[in-house]
Amino acid sequence: MSDSLPSRSQEKSIENMFGDIAHRYDFLNHLLSFGVDIHWRNQAVNLALKDAPKDILDVATGTGDLAISLKKVIPNANISAIDFAENMLNIAKQKTSKKSLKIDFKVGDGQNIDFADNSFDLLTIAYGIRNFSDRDLGLREFYRVLKPNGKLIILEFPPPTKDLFGRLFSFYFFKISPYIAGFFSGRRDAYEYLGKSVREFPSPEEFTAMIAKAGFAKPSYKRQLFGISVLYYGEKQ
Numbered sequence: 001m002s003d004s005l006p007s008r009s010q011e012k013s014i015e016n017m018f019g020d021i022a023h024r025y026d027f028l029n030h031l032l033s034f035g036v037d038i039h040w041r042n043q044a045v046n047l048a049l050k051d052a053p054k055d056i057l058d059v060a061t062g063t064g065d066l067a068i069s070l071k072k073v074i075p076n077a078n079i080s081a082i083d084f085a086e087n088m089l090n091i092a093k094q095k096t097s098k099k100s101l102k103i104d105f106k107v108g109d110g111q112n113i114d115f116a117d118n119s120f121d122l123l124t125i126a127y128g129i130r131n132f133s134d135r136d137l138g139l140r141e142f143y144r145v146l147k148p149n150g151k152l153i154i155l156e157f158p159p160p161t162k163d164l165f166g167r168l169f170s171f172y173f174f175k176i177s178p179y180i181a182g183f184f185s186g187r188r189d190a191y192e193y194l195g196k197s198v199r200e201f202p203s204p205e206e207f208t209a210m211i212a213k214a215g216f217a218k219p220s221y222k223r224q225l226f227g228i229s230v231l232y233y234g235e236k237q
């Protein structure tokens, strides 16, 4: 497998890094993706809607965009959302208090989830699992906290392809976007890290196999926008 994982000590600096860029995170997400990130999360929400889940956990929720979109379309759902970077959660809380949306945001590690077994109908994680130091452990935790028949939905960036589109995208993503992000956030290194972590993430086929290995049935993936982002799916048996 091609991925090299962040170590536990690197995780602490990843947490600090997200803490430092929190105030600019939403703005830069939408700017650097030309707003397409909203569409990618909406595809995850549409998939989630099919089962009308009642108890939902959004892991690595960051500034809460996916949790907020879920709450808007499934207002009766009980939504919990965890992230290890408190500054990211503070932005998420400001956003939900402005919109009077009730989501239970908590500081927490996606590899050691502070919820009982069989707690959720749906677990989502958008662009977070590539930062885990032990992704198999994370997937097993997701399995543990899901109820039987619970659904797993993951969004993640795969390593870029080697075709013309992939090369052009790589040039933009690895060479140009860190400068734009550095200008606005003062942490160019953070966006260089994000690029590196994408390059080192498993391929969609490899990651789908990891989802299956964690025990999930019907593991599958769907490429979004020429494969820049990937939507993964699995079901607890």
Ligand SMILES: C[S@@+](CC[C@H](N)C(=O)[O-])C[C@H]1O[C@@H](n2cnc3c(N)ncnc32)[C@H](O)[C@@H]1O
Residues within 6 Å of the ligand: 014, 015, 018, 059, 060, 061, 062, 063, 064, 065, 066, 082, 083, 084, 085, 088, 108, 109, 110, 111, 125, 126, 127, 128, 131, 132, 133
């Ligand atoms: C790229 S952001 C994605 C945030 C959000 N889900 C979104 O779609 O915009 C990655 C988030 O994962 C969080 N994160 C990374 N590793 C984590 C872990 N082990 N446990 C909890 N949160 C983690 C970071 O703090 C950061 O907020």
